[in-house]
Amino acid sequence: MLSVILAWIAHDRGQSQVVAAYCDDAWEQGKQAGTLEVGAWAEDVRCTDALYDDRPIDALAAATRGLSAAALRSPAAIRLTSQLARVHAKLRNQDRFDEAVVKAHQYRETVPLHGTGLFAVDGVRITSYDASSYGWLGEHARARKAALEAIDCYRGIRGPLTAPTRLAIAQLDLALAHSALGEPEAAVHSAREALRSGRLVQSVRGRAKQLNRKLRIDHPTHAEVRAFSEEVRLLTA
Known part of the structure; x- marks a missing residue:
């Protein structure tokens, strides 16, 4: 998980190659520890970094990989489902966005509103992702x-x-x-x-x-x- 934290720091500094290196390291450490969900949290970082770097296809791949390693309905799965919604919005995949955002909003009813820390999920994050998503989809009043x-x-x-x-x-x-x-x-x-x-x-x-x-x-x-x-x-x- 330290590698995931370092990946977030690299993202804040705009160092995408360093983000990728720490995410890969997190996967390897997680495999050695028998805890594959570490990889899911790494892909959450990688997805965010790719989106802000205007690489939506890479973001889609990261979200998909992360969901494959996340436990069902776990905080990582909820975060990545919300990520998947905004990735599809960025790609203008309206049908896929609609499907993912419905799941994200169902999850939103089950988590705290805010203030849950780095390795958790809260409802306001899902709402803030909606703002980005609707903007990319051209629904500016909803954004x-x-x-x-x-x-x-x-x-x-x-x-x-x-x-x-x-x-x-x-x-x-x-x-x-x-x-x-x-x-x-x-x-x-x-x-x-x-x-x-x-x-x-x-x-x-x-x-x-x-x-x-x-x-x-x-x-x-x-x-x-x-x-x-x-x-x-x-x-x-």
Whole structure:
């Protein structure tokens, strides 16, 4: 499991090759220990890294491999089922997304709302995945609703189990929805909140760049969009 933690750190640092190396090591260690579910947790990291690196086919392969090693209805299986839903959304596989998201939402009713740690699953993570998924599918009003729900929940978390990265991603998903719905000022406001979090890990930087491209396409002459674009350039240089 230490290798899985190191894979997450490599993901935060934008080191995809290092992510792959630690995930492979986790599989090998898990086999030697007779605990194949370690591989399922490794594939959860690998799937996330591939999605944020715009490699959805690799993400699909990782989620599928992970589910093959996860115990039925275990926290790893629930996480990977939710991952599978957003991968299919990214690939615009509507039917497969619908199938996976129904399963994910059934699971959501059986897990805590938030604050369960790295090797567990909570309901707000599934909601935040919905925000990304509906955005990729072009259902921007649903994406906005899911993002707002996730943000409200993340802001309610106190103590050591806060989730600043997940909050920032939800805020950027909200910003993407605002941009698509013709609300550039709201989009920039939400994005600036995300970037003030101090958690400029690779996933946040990547989503901010994606938002910047979207805003420049949707609202190329808007003054706030131009100002935000310069802010993103400086923050991600």
